[in-house]
Amino acid sequence: MSFEITSRKRIIKALNHxxxxEVPVDFGAxxxxxxxxxxxxxxxxxxDIPAEDPKFINRMMRSVEVKDQLLDYFSVDVRGVFPETTAEIEWIEDDIYRDHWGLEWEKNKYYYELRKSPLAGNISESDIDRYDWPDPKNIEIEDLNKKIDYLRGEYDSALIMSLPSCFIHTSQYLRGFEEWYLDCAANPELLTYLFDRILEINLEISRKILQQAGDRADIIKFADDLGSQRGLQISPEFFRTHIKPRFKRYVDQxxxxxDDPKVFIHSCGSIEPILTDFIEIGIDIxxxxxxxxxxxxxxxxxNEYGDQLSFWGAVDTQKVLRTESPAAVRKEVERLVKILGEGGGFVLGAVHNIQPDVPPENIEAMFLHAKEFSKSFY
Incomplete structure (x- = not known):
């Protein structure tokens, strides 16, 4: 006897290898x-769907909340829980704002770019101590249970809850990228002191989120980019000595x-040399x-990690989605489902946020063909 599996069960089944x-898909979770x-x-x-004025889920990247009509059309299997906090932004000018870290962002054509790094230059631990840090005790979290009650009542989707990014991004923005990389080599004590100031704040904010409703989500997500196009941003040794133990604190919390969460990390670029480390600290996706x-x-x-890690994304946005034909997109979707989807462990989606220069017919081809092809594949 056949029966229709729900989106939530489809995601959980895939993440259990x-x-x-059919292959689960994500768009906007x-x-x-x-x-x-x-x-x-x-x-x-x-x-021919009314766009209205979409809500930003990340202002700096200008990624938006995808409306239900699109999610239904593409048979998306997962929805996001984005905890809203009382950490407000301050508008300095029409296109310039200051976030709760004291970082100023200015809009260019499509995104907001960092204006300056307030902890750049020749600084000491005392300068870090004197910085005007946000107080996590004063940051409150919205009623997540109300949001989750609504999502559980309206949809059969899996839910992924997003925590604050760990500490890499914020430390790079505060210190400045050039000096951040120099610190990795010449002043790791100062840099890790900065790591810890940021980490403690984000641990406290994350604790409030998890205490309130963490056990009601199917997947818990955090982010920090460690790779570039050609390799890691840092050496594997630096990662294992200075970053891995701090990531482990985040995962342990x-x-x-x-109980038995599926832990999801977003980390761009070439991160293969540290995937075993991710597995060791309890990352699943x-x-x-x-x-x-x-x-x-x-x-x-x-072949090397598929029995312990699940893969979420993988459809290339740099070339395939952006420059190829819908037929080529469909061919790439088939290739990825055959490779990454064999035995489960794959949720298909774009590699990072879809950009303005991606033809909409390619987006349609990606999601619709993923469902159509994978039904026959499985």
Missing amino acids: EEPD TMNSSIVKEGYINLCEYL IREFV INPVQISAEEMAPEKLK
Whole structure:
């Protein structure tokens, strides 16, 4: 006797490394797997769906909340829980704002770019101490249970809850990228002192989120980019000495509040050299699976790590989605489902947020063909 599996069960089955009835897909369940506002408007116009004024889920990247009509059309299997906090932004001018870290962002054509790094230059630990840090005790979290009650009542989707990014991004913005990299080599004591100031704040904010409703989500997500197109941003040794133990604190806290969670990390670029380390600290899912980066071929990832990691994303946004035809997109979807989807462990989506120059017909081809093809594959 056949029966229809729900989206939530489909996701859970795939993440348990079992083959589902069709490949699960994600569009907009995280701030890194959505679409930039202008691309969203283009897609809605192409599909003759009212775009209205979409809500940002990340202002700096200008990724937006995808409306239900699109999620239903593409048979998306997962929805995001984005905790809203009382950490407000301050508008300095029409296109310039200051976030709760004291970082100023100015809008260019599509995104907001960092104006300056307030902890750049020749600084000491005392300068870090004197910085005007946000007080997590004063940051409150919205009623997440109310939001989850609504999502559980209206949809059969899996739910992914997003925590604050760990500490890499914020430390790079505060210190400045050039000096951040110099510190890795010449002043790791100062840099890790900065890491810890940021980490303690984000641990406290995350604790409030997890205490309130962490056990009601199917997947818990955090982010920090460690890769580039050609390799890691830092050496594997630096990661293992200075970053891995701090990431482990983040993951351990998740497991303190959630029984048997699926832990999801968003980390762009070529991160293959540290995937074993991710497994060791309890990470279950990697995203965005940037297959265009070195050492990130899907065959290699599946063969070497597919029994312990699930792969979330993988459809190339740098070339395939942006420059190829819908037929080529469909062919790439088939290739990825065959490789990454074999035996489960794969949720298909774009590698990071879909950009404004991606033709909407390619987005449509990606999601619709993923469902159509995978039904026959499984």
